Amino acid sequence: xxxxxEIKRRKGSIQSTQQITKAMKLVSTVKLQRAxxxxxxxxxxxxxxxxxxxxxxxxxxNISHPYLQAGDSPKKAIIVITSNRGLAGGYxxxxxKLIRNSDIKKEDAIIYAVGRKGKETLARYGYEVKADYSEVxxxxxxKDAAEIGxxxxxxxxxxxxxxxxxxYTRFKNTVTHIPSLIKLLPIDxxxxxxxxxxxxxxxxxALTLMNYEPSAEEALDMIIPKYMNSLIYxxxxxxxxxxxxxxxxxxxxxxxxxxxxxSDLSLSYNRARQxxxxxxxxxxxxxxxxxx
Amino acid sequence: MADTKTFNLQIVTPDRIFFQGDAEMIELKTxxxxxxxxxxxxPLTAIIAPGILKITNNGEVKEAALLSGFLEILQDKVIIxxxxxxWPDEIDINRANExxxxxxxxxxxxxxxQINTTRAEMALRxxxxxxxxxxxxGH
Numbered sequence: 001x002x003x004x005x006e007i008k009r010r011k012g013s014i015q016s017t018q019q020i021t022k023a024m025k026l027v028s029t030v031k032l033q034r035a036x037x038x039x040x041x042x043x044x045x046x047x048x049x050x051x052x053x054x055x056x057x058x059x060x061x062n063i064s065h066p067y068l069q070a071g072d073s074p075k076k077a078i079i080v081i082t083s084n085r086g087l088a089g090g091y092x093x094x095x096x097k098l099i100r101n102s103d104i105k106k107e108d109a110i111i112y113a114v115g116r117k118g119k120e121t122l123a124r125y126g127y128e129v130k131a132d133y134s135e136v137x138x139x140x141x142x143k144d145a146a147e148i149g150x151x152x153x154x155x156x157x158x159x160x161x162x163x164x165x166x167x168y169t170r171f172k173n174t175v176t177h178i179p180s181l182i183k184l185l186p187i188d189x190x191x192x193x194x195x196x197x198x199x200x201x202x203x204x205x206a207l208t209l210m211n212y213e214p215s216a217e218e219a220l221d222m223i224i225p226k227y228m229n230s231l232i233y234x235x236x237x238x239x240x241x242x243x244x245x246x247x248x249x250x251x252x253x254x255x256x257x258x259x260x261x262x263s264d265l266s267l268s269y270n271r272a273r274q275x276x277x278x279x280x281x282x283x284x285x286x287x288x289x290x291x292x
Numbered sequence: 293m294a295d296t297k298t299f300n301l302q303i304v305t306p307d308r309i310f311f312q313g314d315a316e317m318i319e320l321k322t323x324x325x326x327x328x329x330x331x332x333x334x335p336l337t338a339i340i341a342p343g344i345l346k347i348t349n350n351g352e353v354k355e356a357a358l359l360s361g362f363l364e365i366l367q368d369k370v371i372i373x374x375x376x377x378x379w380p381d382e383i384d385i386n387r388a389n390e391x392x393x394x395x396x397x398x399x400x401x402x403x404x405x406q407i408n409t410t411r412a413e414m415a416l417r418x419x420x421x422x423x424x425x426x427x428x429x430g431h
Contacts, residue, residue, distance in 0.1 A: 038307075041307055041308050041309075042306050042307060044304050044309055045304045045305060045306045045307075045373065046306075048302075048304050048371055048373055049373055052337075052362075052364055052371070052373065056337065142306040142307070142375065142376075146375075210335045210336070210337055211334055211335060211336045211337070212336070212337050212338075213322065213324050213336055213337070213338040213339075214323065214324060214339070218339075219337055219338075219339060219362070222323075222339045222362065223337075223339075223362055226361070226362070226373070226375065229375075230306060233306055
């Protein structure tokens with residue numbers, strides 16, 4: 001059995017670790033509330049955007065537009081959203097794992113990283129990291145999303161990349177976060193349609209013929225970049241909420257584990273204390289009887 | 293309901309729902325020119341150019357700086373998806389003035405490329421609209 005002093009020291013160190021994890025949990029709880037609020041307030045914009053774009057694509061039929069067709073380049077741009085800080089459980093590794101296990105070959109992938117952790121891990125595995133927007137995730141603004149969107153769109157127009165993907169953690173609720181990889185461009189018109197089939201209430205709207213000003217092609221030209229930006233922005237705010245949610249959970253279980261260890265250590269400390277007292281008593285009694 | 297003159301208007305920005313309610317008429321600027329929308333307008337999707345948005349309802353006119361985005365006019369409602377939209381009292385006049393000066397300086401500089409020139413022009417237009425609206429509402 002370890003000595004009393006050793007146990008005591010160990011307990012002290014675990015206690016201070018627990019204090020840290022507890023504080024971190026509180027901080028991420030507060031941050032989560034804020035991020036959740038932002039994610040919720042950006043939702044209507046995103047939903048309308050999605051509805052508009054999918055109805056536009058559904059109505060405009062077989063329109064041919066560069067944004068609806070894959071480029072010739074085999075390269076694929078991936079916007080990877082992770083966090084700048086660790087201690088968030090599997091949050092960051094889930095995203096990098098998702099990319100490594102996806103169909104996209106390592107040689108074909110060009111990473112646009114948001115978040116230092118993902119960038120570092122992917123760079124270590126030998127992925128090509130083209131741009132780094134890590135400071136964005138601290139306080140995502142729509143402007144930042146537009147900047148990232150413009151950069152990838154430029155690469156797409158210059159035929160540097162043939163497809164654009166977005167990897168982020170979806171925030172379903174406080175405890176469920178789903179790492180997901182979605183395709184931004186080219187938009188598959190058929191996929192959009194099938195996912196919207198359930199909305200029968202909109203059927204009247206779907207039948208009305210939409211006029212475009214300027215032409216449908218030009219309107220798509222303007223709207224699709226905005227659609228992409230709004231997707232990226234939505235992903236950023238959701239990822240931030242997920243990050244804080246994941247950290248809150250990780251810190252919560254760390255605090256609980258520390259609690260458990262402390263109680264185990266207290267028990268062994270008390271046992272050690274008792275046995276040392278018993279030993280001392282035995283020694284005194286033995287000493288006294290030797291004198292008599 | 294049939295003889296009311298109003299339609300449902302929703303203005304959504306990435307951060308919030310900017311406006312939601314009834315309107316008799318809205319006036320705004322699109323890339324193709326100024327338009328006014330009453331009830332029963334034909335379905336139309338248009339791209340917004342920086343300008344001042346006027347919402348008229350019950351003789352009351354509300355104004356806002358509408359800077360970019362697009363609008364969708366459907367049978368019974370109008371949706372404006374704006375990237376940025378501000379009420380007059382939300383406009384930071386100092387920032388707009390600074391942006392104006394910055395954009396003007398960029399336009400004067402000869403070394404800027406074509407893209408930078410268009411960008412500076414857009415920035416200048418945005419700042420001018422913000423300033424105009426803020427001054428109109430007495431800031």
